[in-house]
Amino acid sequence: xxxxxxxxxxxxxxxxxxxxxxxxxxxxxxxxxxxxxxxxxxxxxxxxxxxxxxxxxxxxxxxxxxxxxxxxxxxxxxxxxxxxxxxxxxxxxxxxxxxxxxxxxxxxxxxxxxxxxxxxxxxxxxxxxxxxxxxxxxxxxxxxxxxxxxxxxxxxxxxxxxxxxxxxxxxxxxxxxxxxxxxxxxxxxxxxxxxxxxxxxxxxxxxxxxxxxxxxxxxxxxxxxxxxxxxxxxxxxxxxxxxxxxxxxxxxxxxxxxxxxxxxxxxxxxxxxxxxxxxxxxxxxxxxxxxxxxxxxxxxxxxxxxxxxxxxxxxxxxxxxxxxxxxxxxxxxxxxxxxxxxxxxxxxxxxxxxxxxxxxxxxxxxxxxxxxxxxxxxxxxxxxxxxxxxxxxxxxxxxxxxxxxxxxxxxxxxxxxxxxxxxxxxxxxxxxxxxxxxxxxxxxxxxxxxxxxxxxxxxxxxxxxxxxxxxxxxxxxxxxxxxxxxxxxxxxxxxxxxxxxxxxxxxxxxxxxxxxxxxxxxxxxxxxxxxxxxxxxx
Numbered sequence: 001x002x003x004x005x006x007x008x009x010x011x012x013x014x015x016x017x018x019x020x021x022x023x024x025x026x027x028x029x030x031x032x033x034x035x036x037x038x039x040x041x042x043x044x045x046x047x048x049x050x051x052x053x054x055x056x057x058x059x060x061x062x063x064x065x066x067x068x069x070x071x072x073x074x075x076x077x078x079x080x081x082x083x084x085x086x087x088x089x090x091x092x093x094x095x096x097x098x099x100x101x102x103x104x105x106x107x108x109x110x111x112x113x114x115x116x117x118x119x120x121x122x123x124x125x126x127x128x129x130x131x132x133x134x135x136x137x138x139x140x141x142x143x144x145x146x147x148x149x150x151x152x153x154x155x156x157x158x159x160x161x162x163x164x165x166x167x168x169x170x171x172x173x174x175x176x177x178x179x180x181x182x183x184x185x186x187x188x189x190x191x192x193x194x195x196x197x198x199x200x201x202x203x204x205x206x207x208x209x210x211x212x213x214x215x216x217x218x219x220x221x222x223x224x225x226x227x228x229x230x231x232x233x234x235x236x237x238x239x240x241x242x243x244x245x246x247x248x249x250x251x252x253x254x255x256x257x258x259x260x261x262x263x264x265x266x267x268x269x270x271x272x273x274x275x276x277x278x279x280x281x282x283x284x285x286x287x288x289x290x291x292x293x294x295x296x297x298x299x300x301x302x303x304x305x306x307x308x309x310x311x312x313x314x315x316x317x318x319x320x321x322x323x324x325x326x327x328x329x330x331x332x333x334x335x336x337x338x339x340x341x342x343x344x345x346x347x348x349x350x351x352x353x354x355x356x357x358x359x360x361x362x363x364x365x366x367x368x369x370x371x372x373x374x375x376x377x378x379x380x381x382x383x384x385x386x387x388x389x390x391x392x393x394x395x396x397x398x399x400x401x402x403x404x405x406x407x408x409x410x411x412x413x414x415x416x417x418x419x420x421x422x423x424x425x426x427x428x429x430x431x432x433x434x435x436x437x438x439x440x441x442x443x444x445x446x447x448x449x450x451x452x453x454x455x456x457x458x459x460x461x462x463x464x465x466x467x468x469x470x471x472x473x474x475x476x477x478x479x480x481x482x483x484x485x486x487x488x489x490x491x492x493x494x495x496x497x498x499x500x501x502x503x504x505x506x507x508x509x510x511x512x513x514x515x516x517x518x519x520x521x522x523x524x525x526x527x528x529x530x531x532x533x534x535x536x537x538x
Contacts, residue, residue, distance in 0.1 A: 009044055016048055028052050043069045047079045060323050062086045077103055084116050091316035093123035094361045127158045145177040179213035186220040193224035215244035219410040231509045238408045246419040253426045260434045266337040267381035269441040275385055278345035280352025283389040286370050289377035291431055293405035295451030296395035300372045302462055305476045305483040310369040312362035317355050318376050352386035380438045391469050394435055397451040399428050399524040403517055404507035425520020458499055
């Protein structure tokens with residue numbers, strides 16, 4: 001049994017589904033919402049509206065809609081599978097696994113559900129179980145290119161780099177996965193492309209079937225040519241890849257800067273001091289915040305090598321807790337961040353306890369654990385209110401190096417601000433401004449760690465970080481590259497090797513083309529301009 005739902009949809013919903021299939025998301029939404037206004041909370045209509053939300057990247061709306069569908073129709077298995085997929089996209093892997101296990105009790109051979117299960121196990125860090133299921137699926141579907149690529153990514157995450165590279169190279173020989181595989185090889189920063197691979201990528205990029213394939217190949221070619229010091233040609237591909245990816249986005253720097261200003265307006269020193277001890281008092285979390293490509297993975301690997309700290313993942317729990325207060329038609333006082341002024345001591349403590357409970361699945365028993373989600377820098381005030389004894393480390397890198405490191409990287413999912421040099425400069429500037437605000441209203445709460453200082457004085461930096469965390473020095477933190485653990489970030493190969501100065505000034509090879517970035521950064525473009533107050537805890 002796959003579902004208790006009928007297969008025939010009413011004509012209005014068929015029309016909505018047809019519009020969705022053609023990519024006309026707004027029109028599809030209007031048709032489906034009109035049907036629901038007329039007929040009430042129909043589960044097929046709500047499921048279709050959730051599918052539209054997924055295509056619109058409104059995953060929180062999709063999750064709420066599918067949960068309501070299942071409340072009304074618990075045996076609607078297709079909706080449950082779609083909810084598990086949405087939860088996986090939102091990195092809520094534990095509830096995703098729970099939903100898929102329920103489905104697999106009904107039909108343990110369903111290949112789609114087993115694939116969802118493998119992906120959720122992968123997300124939870126249960127790599128052996130994920131690999132077992134992937135390989136069983138491959139036995140049933142030999143040479144499935146998508147499965148082969150998934151296995152290669154999993155092997156890379158857990159540190160089996162050579163086996164992963166073999167998988168990526170095999171996938172690159174298949175038309176269906178060529179672009180994605182070359183992009184994956186480019187993400188392995190230690191990999192060097194051959195002449196034959198570069199020639200194939202050039203030909204494939206010129207003849208790419210889809211926009212996604214084209215920009216994946218552009219970013220891979222940018223990296224391949226950078227390694228060969230062909231910087232003009234490399235930048236041409238980076239620039240083209242960014243322009244193609246940017247064409248899919250509707251990023252609004254003004255809106256983002258306004259959101260950050262609201263944080264500064266609401267999270268005053270008086271508000272934060274008044275509620276300083278209202279949250280959950282547990283000191284377990286160590287947050288590492290900042291921007292991507294700032295050296296945060298290195299700090300995570302150093303701390304994760306300490307016997308009293310569990311390294312986890314880039315956890316999604318803080319953004320999810322914040323998301324529940326985002327605008328949904330309610331009055332402004334019930335929206336984030338204004339609602340922070342109205343939350344009771346009990347509510348703040350409960351939010352902290354929810355965070356600790358939801359992150360427990362990623363821990364292995366150490367008294368402290370790392371949450372390395374860079375975007376949490378936006379919500380330091382919220383973190384302080386719900387977890388007043390948590391440590392927060394700001395991983396800071398020189399502005400030009402950090403921003404260009406982002407510009408030449410194709411990210412999975414978000415990070416929309418990285419695909420335009422002006423956007424990058426404005427976002428970095430706004431990040432520095434909000435971190436300066438946290439310094440003023442929460443003096444001593446955040447430790448700023450400059451990537452350049454860690455590279456120049458590893459032991460001094462390690463001792464400073466451990467002292468901030470209230471932990472004794474351990475030699476293993478200096479030999480962080482020997483620590484075997486799963487690492488999902490783009491720096492995974494680098495932090496499995498001894499520290500190097502190699503990447504500190506790479507951006508200067510492209511300096512002649514970075515005028516828009518320098519202009520947007522202003523004074524921060526100067527050396528040390530993006531790393532104020534670097535010698536003392538913030």
